Amino acid sequence: MADHTRPSDHAYLSDHTRPTDPARPADHAGDRAPAPGAPAPRAPAVSGAPAVSGASAADDAFICLEGVEKVFDVRRRTGLLRREKHQVRAVDTLSFTVRRGEVVGYIGPNGAGKSTTIKMLTGILTPSGGRLRVAGIDPARERARLARRIGVVFGQRTTLWWDLPLVDSYRLIRRMYRIPDDTYRANLDRCVELLELADLLDVPVRQLSLGQRMRGDIAAALLHDPDVLYLDEPTIGLDVVSKARVRRFLRDLNTRRGTTVLLTTHDLTDIEQLCHRVMVIDHGRLMYDGPLAGLHESGASERTLVVDLEREMPPIDTGGAARVVRTEGPRQWLAFPAGRSAAPLVARIAADYPLVDLSVREPDIEAVIAEMYAGRPTARPAS
Structure with a gap:
């Protein structure tokens, strides 16, 4: 041995x-x-x-x-x-x-x-x-x-x-x-x-x-x-x-x-x-x-609200609360800050649009970390 x-x-x-x-x-x-x-x-x-x-x-x-x-x-x-x-x-x-x-x-x-x-x-x-x-x-x-x-x-x-x-x-x-x-x-x-x-x-x-x-x-x-x-x-x-x-x-x-x-x-x-x-x-x-x-908040990331409407419509207007990042037929994807509650946004869309279904997607942690790295400070040389 x-x-x-x-x-x-x-x-x-x-x-x-x-x-x-x-x-x-x-x-x-x-x-x-x-x-x-x-x-x-x-x-x-x-x-x-x-x-x-x-x-x-x-x-x-x-x-x-x-x-x-x-x-x-x-x-x-x-x-x-x-x-x-x-x-x-x-x-x-x-x-x-x-x-x-x-x-x-x-x-x-x-x-x-x-x-x-x-x-x-x-x-x-x-x-x-x-x-x-x-x-x-x-x-x-x-x-x-x-x-x-x-x-x-x-x-x-x-x-x-x-x-x-x-x-x-x-x-x-x-x-x-x-x-x-x-x-x-x-x-x-x-x-x-x-x-x-x-x-x-x-x-x-x-x-x-x-x-x-x-x-x-x-x-x-x-x-x-x-x-x-x-x-x-x-x-x-x-x-x-x-x-x-x-x-x-x-x-x-x-x-x-x-x-x-x-x-x-x-x-x-x-x-x-x-x-x-x-x-x-x-x-x-x-x-x-x-x-x-x-x-998510530290990296200034965004959550995504996926909205299914009864029919195809122009991009949803939320008054600046969210932005439409993608549309595909009656489905639209809206991005809003990760630190903000989705409830007011959902209530506004439900009141103004023929809503069928919706879901909230959390930000991808890898994207959050990548965003933090992208803004990282320059390395300080040793004194």
Whole structure:
């Protein structure tokens, strides 16, 4: 087995996944994981908003960033043998908090600073400035201790041993984290059932499909009962069935166990189905932080009222309350601001026109995000 598990042979020990691999078990009692049957206290998740009435200040700032910055030195070629050093500000005075038990979508275009933020939260990268805490722990200073509180899944890298059966990877993770047998068995059984892994446990990881491997990675990240789960593109490249399984499992995980989830993804269906709060980042700055519904108003998007009339008629006149964007026989499409109620508009049309049927279509979230990106500010160079 030693030949199969050398650290140099596997991507799971790259900088993307080291935080979930505490290579040096804690030597101090204060760093040890909670004893079985005594997990870290969690606020119960509530459908819609996991916040708990009367929650402590610690819960309100379970993940806390205050003015966090990350600057990289990049060398660019300026001649045949000459290179100049430039600084790139990947994260720019970023501040936010995440409460215990929240499921938060963290989205933005490529290069916005999402993955850099996750790497600082897991201790892979050290911030260039500002203050960062996860469960009261400084990730850069106490990586091994933090590793017992977090789970990490990077969609394009695996934490599993490539040549070993899936179950052997789980056994090795149990040894690394010193997970008690009863806790390990209970968590493994739950993940196997909900992620439908029973038929895959004896299959070498290299023979798994992308969707199967992703489900295996998510299970691996949860065997040690983390308080926080970071998901970086967890459904990338997955088919519709695999995506549905992963989303269903994550909803169950948050509802039953109150696990805090920070999700970065380009698949906005993940955000719509899993998250009640969304943060939009661009050029390392926070552009929006609030409920998913508020994105429509922030992006100045429009809802669409589809009106079916008894017969074909000229474009409907609403006195400026809406604009007709399309007509097709007796059917007309009218656009109006997403933040405005449709009731007055519907009442006016019903009073003035021979109405047969109507429906209201909400704005496409992808169009809202694209509109926000289109108006984004120019990147600020590092000082």
